[in-house]
Amino acid sequence: MPVTLDAIDIKILDLMQRDASLSTAELAERVGLSQSPCWRRIQRLREEGYIKAVVAIVDPQMLGFRMQIFAQVKMTTLSEEERAAFHKAINNIPEILECWTVFGEMDAMLKVLAPDVTWYQDFIFNVILKLPGVIDVRSIVTLAESKSTTAIPLRARQFR
Numbered sequence: 765m766p767v768t769l770d771a772i773d774i775k776i777l778d779l780m781q782r783d784a785s786l787s788t789a790e791l792a793e794r795v796g797l798s799q800s801p802c803w804r805r806i807q808r809l810r811e812e813g814y815i816k817a818v819v820a821i822v823d824p825q826m827l828g829f830r831m832q833i834f835a836q837v838k839m840t841t842l843s844e845e846e847r848a849a850f851h852k853a854i855n856n857i858p859e860i861l862e863c864w865t866v867f868g869e870m871d872a873m874l875k876v877l878a879p880d881v882t883w884y885q886d887f888i889f890n891v892i893l894k895l896p897g898v899i900d901v902r903s904i905v906t907l908a909e910s911k912s913t914t915a916i917p918l919r920a921r922q923f924r
Contacts, residue, residue, distance in 0.1 A: 768812070772797065774918050776805055777814060781915040784818045821914060829859075829877040831905060833884055835892060836870040838900035850896040857891060870902065881905070 769777075775795045779786060786794075792802035809815045824832075842850065854863045854874070862875040874892070878884040884903070892901050 769814070773805060773809065773814075776802070777809065777918055778915075780806075780815065780818070824877050828879045831878040831880065831884065832909070833876045833878055833906065834904040835874040835876050835888070836866070836902045836904070837872045837874065837892065837895075837898050838869070838902075839871040839897040840899050842897045846896045850898075853895050859887065859891075870900075 772795050776791060779791055779794055788803045788806065789799050791806070792799045795802060797805070806815070824830075839850070851863070854860055859877050860874050861877060864873045865871065866873050876884070876887070878887065884905075888901050888903070892898060
């Protein structure tokens with residue numbers, strides 16, 4: 765972790781990860797600063813890239829998305845242009861929340877929200893298999909969520 769973060773910076777990040785709706789005055793009170801120095805720290809954390817965005821986390825089930833699926837995709841060898849087209853296409857598909865390049869037999873893993881299995885089957889054939897270079901899809905359908913967080917550990921766990 766960069767040395768520019770002190771205990772107050774860590775506390776601000778911790779509080780903001782848990783509730784980004786806290787006002788600067790509320791944050792300042794909780795970390796033991798006055799409002800102006802707290803605001804300056806928040807601005808510095810944004811400028812330095814520690815805070816990427818402040819967003820509302822929406823419940824997907826309230827919008828009818830009852831399934832979360834991890835789709836592992838196998839791809840043919842792609843040129844740089846085809847790879848760029850794949851990533852551009854992925855970024856324009858709102859049901860795909862995340863896309864990761866992975867090692868192993870498959871080439872990418874997509875985190876997909878779906879209302880039901882029938883919809884997801886149609887999504888595979890009409891969207892995923894039409895992405896540039898995709899030749900196979902293997903899906904892992906989740907049954908129940910036991911943990912979901914957007915909070916990042918603010919310090920690496922020490923083992924030695």
